[in-house]
Amino acid sequence: MNSRHLLSGSTALLLLTTASVGNATDPQVTDTSWKGNVELGIVTTTGNTETETINAKAKATTEREKWRHTVFLESLNSSSGGDTTAERYVLNGQSDYKFGEHNYFFVMVNYENARFSGYDYRVSEALGYGRRVIGNNTLTLDLEIGPGARQSKLDTGDSENEVTMRGAAKLAWKISDTSTFTTDLNTDVGEDTTVTKSVTALTAQINGSLATKITYTIKNTSDVPVGIEKTDTETAVTLVYSF
Numbered sequence: 001m002n003s004r005h006l007l008s009g010s011t012a013l014l015l016l017t018t019a020s021v022g023n024a025t026d027p028q029v030t031d032t033s034w035k036g037n038v039e040l041g042i043v044t045t046t047g048n049t050e051t052e053t054i055n056a057k058a059k060a061t062t063e064r065e066k067w068r069h070t071v072f073l074e075s076l077n078s079s080s081g082g083d084t085t086a087e088r089y090v091l092n093g094q095s096d097y098k099f100g101e102h103n104y105f106f107v108m109v110n111y112e113n114a115r116f117s118g119y120d121y122r123v124s125e126a127l128g129y130g131r132r133v134i135g136n137n138t139l140t141l142d143l144e145i146g147p148g149a150r151q152s153k154l155d156t157g158d159s160e161n162e163v164t165m166r167g168a169a170k171l172a173w174k175i176s177d178t179s180t181f182t183t184d185l186n187t188d189v190g191e192d193t194t195v196t197k198s199v200t201a202l203t204a205q206i207n208g209s210l211a212t213k214i215t216y217t218i219k220n221t222s223d224v225p226v227g228i229e230k231t232d233t234e235t236a237v238t239l240v241y242s243f
Helices: 003-017 021-025
Strands: 035-045 051-063 067-080 083-099 103-114 119-135 139-154 159-174 179-190 194-207 210-221 231-242
Touching: 051 231, 103 139, 119 159, 139 179
Parallel strands: none
Antiparallel strands: 035 051, 035 231, 051 067, 067 083, 083 103, 103 119, 119 139, 139 159, 159 179, 179 194, 194 210, 210 231
């Protein structure tokens, strides 16, 4: 992973998450601590076929009177017969400034480094308007839209810079006291390339802070380098620890 771009992405996330530190002591805010979860999935085979896949994720969120900050990290490594077949790193951060009962402005930064995708890395930024159109104890639905930009570096060394328009939908449904269904759908429409990603997950609590999670991910890129598939899918089963 390119350390220079990871450092710049981490710096951007730090600026986002510290943008409203002053709200931490607001008496109207009852709990400003960070809450989140860590996921880990490992699959290995031996014998006629030797493969190994390690999938790790971490997500943390803090709610303040006027702000909500979310940070997400992901790492995926797969190998077969000692050769790397997949490698991906994702760093994402978003800050929401809440106004009114259901409305907010958002700022989002996303960094992705994925081998075998035809790209060395991709960085996306967006800002815009969001609204919680459904919000109760068991079901929430947030919709977002706004302009952005995307910078890409291909494996060939060429660079691409685009102005984009981002749309997103985030659904969370608490099916029961021990199970939750979520779907995150976002699309970044650029001048030349549209990237659409859907992540659907079902989480079932085992006991206390432990749960199992099944995730199905679809990612489509409308324009890709020669020899690269436009659509990638991924199914993962992970163990989740919440804090």
